[in-house]
Amino acid sequence: MTDHVRLLPADPATRRLLDLRRLEAHTAHFGPLPTVPGPKEGRPGPLAEQVGIAGLRGRGGGWFPTARKLHAVVESAGAKGAIARGNKPVVIANAMEGEHLSNKDKVLITHAPHLVLDGIQAAATTIGATSAFIAVHRGSPLVSILDLAIAERARIDSVRVEVITPPERYVASEETALAHWATDGVAVPVYGARPFQKGMNGRPTLVDNAETLAHLALITRHGGAWFASIGDPQAPGTTLVTVAGAVTHAGVIEVATGTPVVDILARCGGAAIGVRGFLTGGYGGAWARTDDVLAAQWTPVSMAAQGAVIGAGVLWALEPDSCPLRELARIAAYMAGESAGQCGPCRFGLPSVADDLSLLATAHVGPEDTHRLHERLALIVGRGGCKHPDGTARLISTGLHAFQDEVAHHLNGRCSARTTAPSIPLPPGRSIPVARAGKDFK
Ligand code: SF4
Numbered sequence: 173m174t175d176h177v178r179l180l181p182a183d184p185a186t187r188r189l190l191d192l193r194r195l196e197a198h199t200a201h202f203g204p205l206p207t208v209p210g211p212k213e214g215r216p217g218p219l220a221e222q223v224g225i226a227g228l229r230g231r232g233g234g235w236f237p238t239a240r241k242l243h244a245v246v247e248s249a250g251a252k253g254a255i256a257r258g259n260k261p262v263v264i265a266n267a268m269e270g271e272h273l274s275n276k277d278k279v280l281i282t283h284a285p286h287l288v289l290d291g292i293q294a295a296a297t298t299i300g301a302t303s304a305f306i307a308v309h310r311g312s313p314l315v316s317i318l319d320l321a322i323a324e325r326a327r328i329d330s331v332r333v334e335v336i337t338p339p340e341r342y343v344a345s346e347e348t349a350l351a352h353w354a355t356d357g358v359a360v361p362v363y364g365a366r367p368f369q370k371g372m373n374g375r376p377t378l379v380d381n382a383e384t385l386a387h388l389a390l391i392t393r394h395g396g397a398w399f400a401s402i403g404d405p406q407a408p409g410t411t412l413v414t415v416a417g418a419v420t421h422a423g424v425i426e427v428a429t430g431t432p433v434v435d436i437l438a439r440c441g442g443a444a445i446g447v448r449g450f451l452t453g454g455y456g457g458a459w460a461r462t463d464d465v466l467a468a469q470w471t472p473v474s475m476a477a478q479g480a481v482i483g484a485g486v487l488w489a490l491e492p493d494s495c496p497l498r499e500l501a502r503i504a505a506y507m508a509g510e511s512a513g514q515c516g517p518c519r520f521g522l523p524s525v526a527d528d529l530s531l532l533a534t535a536h537v538g539p540e541d542t543h544r545l546h547e548r549l550a551l552i553v554g555r556g557g558c559k560h561p562d563g564t565a566r567l568i569s570t571g572l573h574a575f576q577d578e579v580a581h582h583l584n585g586r587c588s589a590r591t592t593a594p595s596i597p598l599p600p601g602r603s604i605p606v607a608r609a610g611k612d613f614k
Contacts, residue, residue, distance in 0.1 A: 176402060176428040178410045179386050180283055187283045193317065195324045198286040203393055205290045208297040214250035216242045217298035223388060225396025227408045231276075232266055232381030233453070233483045235407060235472045238388065241378055244368040245299050248376040262372045263296045263331075264354060265306040267314065267382035268338065270345030271454030271484040272599050276412035277382040279424040281314050284386065285321040289333060291385025294392040296331040299378060304333045306382070307350050309340035340599070341613055342455070342510035343560050347379035349512075349613075359613045360512040361558035383412055383485075404430035404471040411482075413470065417451075417489035417596070418444035431470045436487065446492035449574050451596065453483020455503050456563030458570040459496070479570055488596065495589035497578055499596050500571040501526065501533035506598045507564040512613060517555040522564055524548050529568065535582040542579065545572075 181187050192198045209217040224239035245261050265288060267277045281288055288306070296304045308314045318335045326332075336354060338344045344359035351371035353359035371377020380388075387409055391399045400408040407429050413436060416422040420441025427436055437443050443462075450465040452458050452475060460480035465487075468478040475482050490496060508522035528545040531537045549569055552561045572579060581588050 176410050176431075177426050178390055179280060179287065179383070179412065179426055182426065192284045192286065193321065195286055195321070198284065202287065202290075202390070205293065205389065206392055208294045208392060210297055211246045211300040214247060216246045216300075219294060219298040219388075219392055220246075222391055222396035226387075226391045226399035227396075227405070228384065228387055228391065228399065229407050229472075230381055231383040231387070231411055231485065233271070233456070235482065238380065238384055241368060241380065242295070242299055245376045245378045248369050249300070259373075259375050260303075261296075261299045261301040262351075262354075262375050262377040263292055263299070263301045263304040264336075264347075264350050264367075264372070264377060264379045265292050265304070265382050265385050266345060266347065266350060266379055267306055267308045268340075268345035268350070269309070269484075270342050271456065271486060272342075272597070273414060273416065273451070273454050273486045273488055274484040275414045275416075276424050276485050278312075278314060280383055280386060280412060281308075281317060285314075285317050286325065287386040287389050288382045289318075289321060289325060289329075290389035290392070291380075291382075291387070292333055293329055293331060294388055295378060295380065295385060301331060301378065303372070303375075304331045305336045305354055305372075306333055307336050307338055307345070307353075309344070310337040311340065312337070339613060342507065343512050343558065344613060346558050346560070348558065350379055351377050353613075357614055360514060361560070363557035403428045404469070404474075406473060407471050411470070411485060413485045413487055415440045415487045415489075418447050418491045419489050427470060429471050430474075433468050433470060433487070434466050436470060437466075437489075443489045444492055448490040448492060448494060448496050450480065451488040451490065451499075452486065453481035454486040455507055455567065456560070457481045457483040457486060458566055459500070459574040460570065461574045464574075479573070491595045493590040494595040495533065495578070495587050495592065496571065496575040497529070497582055497587075498533045498589070498592060499594075500568060500575070501529035502594060502598060503596065504529045504564065504568055507560070507567070511560065512558075515556045515561075517552045518557075518561040521548060521552040521555075522561060525552070525565075525568060532579070532582055535585050535587055537583060539583060542572075542583070 220242040228238040229235040338353040338359040348362040351367040354372040367377040464478040504526040508526040
């Protein structure tokens with residue numbers, strides 16, 4: 173298993189011993205970052221071709237091909253004459269970990285901050301960026317780690333990196349919200365142009381997840397073929413997974429893509445007997461039945477075939493004693509409270525479905541109520557300025573499907589759970605609706 177470790181030593185004792193927070197130790201462990209040529213004739217430097225050969229996909233949730241992003245930013249800059257005007261591209265590393273259940277970027281930066289910073293340098297150089305930022309949420313302990321690491325490497329970096337700290341809100345980590353925050357300090361999503369077209373201060377902006385950039389740093393050293401030599405051919409490499417809930421040893425582990433989910437759980441000591449199901453991807457992910465998840469491999473395609481997602485790399489086993497509908501209702505209420513309040517279906521639709529779920533969770537409903545819930549869900553999908561309502565609707569729909577037996581119990585006024593205590597952790601609650609974009613997202 174450990175031959176699939178590339179980003180982080182698997183053993184915590186080895187991590188402590190290596191102390192990769194220090195630049196000297198980092199360089200001794202990973203080797204120096206090679207020189208990266210810049211863009212030429214409207215195309216990114218040759219690193220982009222290696223990233224394409226690697227088949228690297230974004231690890232922040234979307235699993236979008238990274239090489240396409242690199243090309244899109246440079247082409248956008250060239251098309252607008254932006255470079256000629258001195259309005260050069262920008263890089264924003266996204267380490268916000270907006271998915272509250274995910275811990276992978278925190279673990280990565282805590283133990284290997286220079287690998288992420290190497291990735292920022294390599295990406296910035298290959299697209300000709302002159303400004304770079306790394307976003308962590310306000311109050312994060314990562315700020316001091318990054319400040320120290322950035323200061324230590326100031327003499328070798330070609331692009332200065334600044335740590336930015338948007339508020340800890342779910343939608344603040346969306347890529348247009350980050351570009352918006354870097355521009356004028358309001359972390360709400362923006363509709364219309366994507367950041368690669370018009371990002372921070374209107375400049376073409378590459379927004380990439382911290383883990384994605386760490387992989388890019390290794391591709392810069394070893395090449396695309398090396399990266400693609402392990403993992404699933406359609407989404408190669410290794411990836412970090414946050415495994416938690418009813419498992420023996422919760423934590424963040426690195427696995428090759430394509431690893432069977434049963435093997436991932438085995439590395440964490442196994443899941444409890446009677447696990448009620450799995451929350452996959454995070455709050456904006458999908459619920460899936462235990463048997464379905466256990467039949468999957470950790471690839472976007474295989475998980476999707478089982479009704480699950482990888483998303484931000486979260487695999488949460490729901491406690492056997494818990495009521496899945498109560499958990500679903502709690503998360504739906506949280507997600508409704510995280511709306512930026514800009515779009516009607518999100519601002520009004522999410523609280524409505526959260527209310528419906530709350531009734532269902534307490535078994536005070538009839539079939540007409542669940543019918544109304546499904547109708548409301550259908551009205552939300554595809555109608556927001558960003559994917560927040562779609563992700564929430566998917567979470568709810570998959571939950572209702574995965575736990576249809578429990579739905580039937582509740583419609584009969586019963587609940588099969590042995591406890592009503594909350595199981596899945598949520599950030600401190602916010603009232604519904606929030607809808608004060610200017611005030612709450614600064
Ligand atoms: S869908 Fe919701 S979170 Fe997204 S932009 Fe609209 S109000 Fe904001």
